[in-house]
Amino acid sequence: MHRALALAAQAIGLTDPNPRVGCVILAADGSELGAGHTQPAGQAHAEIMALRDAAARGHDVRGATAILTLEPCSHHGRTPPCCDALIGAGIARVVVAVEDPNPLVAGQGLARLRAAGIAVELADAAAAETSRELNIGFFSRMRRGRPFVRLKSAISLDGRTALPDGRSQWITGEAARIDGHAWRKRAGAVLTGIGTVLADDPRLDVRLVPTARQPLRLILDPRGRLPASARILQAPGEARVIGPGRAHLPALLDDLGAQGINELHVEAGPVLSGAFLDAGLVDELLIYQAPVLIGDGLPLASLGALAALADARHWRLVDAVPVGDDLRLRLRPA
Known part of the structure; x- marks a missing residue:
């Protein structure tokens, strides 16, 4: 999760109005298969960047774990839902720092993953707080307008x-x-x-x-x-x-x-x-x-x-x- 949060921080000054998100894909032995962070609005989200990175390295991600600093999106915006990409790639387990406050997501991404048979876990409170702080403005806009x-x-x-x-x-x-x-x-x-x-x-x-x-x-x-x-x-x-x-x-x-x-x-x-x-x-x-x-x-x-x-x-x-x-x-x- 520390690696994913560091990647999310690299998205500062890049992703607005989208949140700053990092993703790391790990093999069963804990080795890194792929990693990435969200790109400018309308371009790839962190999950897609990590999947692309894994493919570029020649890694098969089926059965792997995805570590995410924010719940994957479940709606069609400028890009397709990231939860569908994780499901389609054969990811077996997803660890998320915090749920997405966007009303269009708000737990639906995690529900879609669970419905597809993927094990879903929430990280500890420290990771959740760090992710919220990275995206404090996004949380404010989603919750207060x-x-x-x-x-x-x-x-x-x-x-x-x-x-x-x-x-x-x-x-x-x-x-x-x-x-x-x-x-x-x-x-x-x-x-x-x-x-x-x-x-x-x-x-x-x-x-x-x-x-x-x-x-x-x-x-x-x-x-x-x-x-x-x-x-x-x-x-x-x-x-x-x-x-x-x-x-x-x-x-x-x-x-x-x-x-x-x-x-x-x-x-x-x-x-x-x-x-x-x-x-x-x-x-x-x-x-x-x-x-x-x-x-x-x-x-x-x-x-x-x-x-x-x-x-x-x-x-x-x-x-x-x-x-x-x-x-x-x-x-x-x-």
Whole structure:
């Protein structure tokens, strides 16, 4: 299963809107016959890639075990059902990390395998959790109809994200910026506001780590102030402007979910970040804290005033990881 999960991770930045899935086919003695991960939407899923790999190696997979990080699909989408391919190949046993949350699958793939006489097992809780985390946006879209929202910010020790005029390049070091691009790569879309564009003229593409595709870049610009020369509009990748009357955040998330966006990466100034936080729409904070003091400057978010400290919103620490000279914090609502 560790090998299959590692293969699934290789599909980050490749498969959206489909989930990231890995598959390993094992012989009775535990040796690997074939392996693969899901390809871009409309192309082969992990099971098909593993079966092709086994065939290319000259292996017979009849009676073999397939290790999968997600339940095989049972419906006709852009490709035929993967459970039928496993049945047709003569696979005898399937081990799955977690069931597919897609209502079109949701246990039906496993049922089809069992009906065909294939032994089906679910892996341990750790494997299930790892697979869900790899596909946290897909699970969010299937269950809630909207993407998983990750709000990223770089801050100083005194909690500043920019100088008073909005300039923020750069608070953190190069290692943190590279790591930030790796997280940006996960997203189906990156969202920012017109204030950030006017202050920093960012590109908000993925360029510091290899990627097969660029996330869609979204600019919230309700008053039409975006300059035609803005770097965010330039290739590579697509950019869209969200103009007047389209800035209602919950409706925007529903619309992005309908478009197949699994993870939304928000990199914005304090006003837009505060709006997401005040509305309770942030699923994860991704904070890079630099060992610097800025003094007067902009905060992470402009939030509404509290009547009492007891009303403060609490967050649960997921992890704290040194990245170069900076510290990366991931937090989720408690």
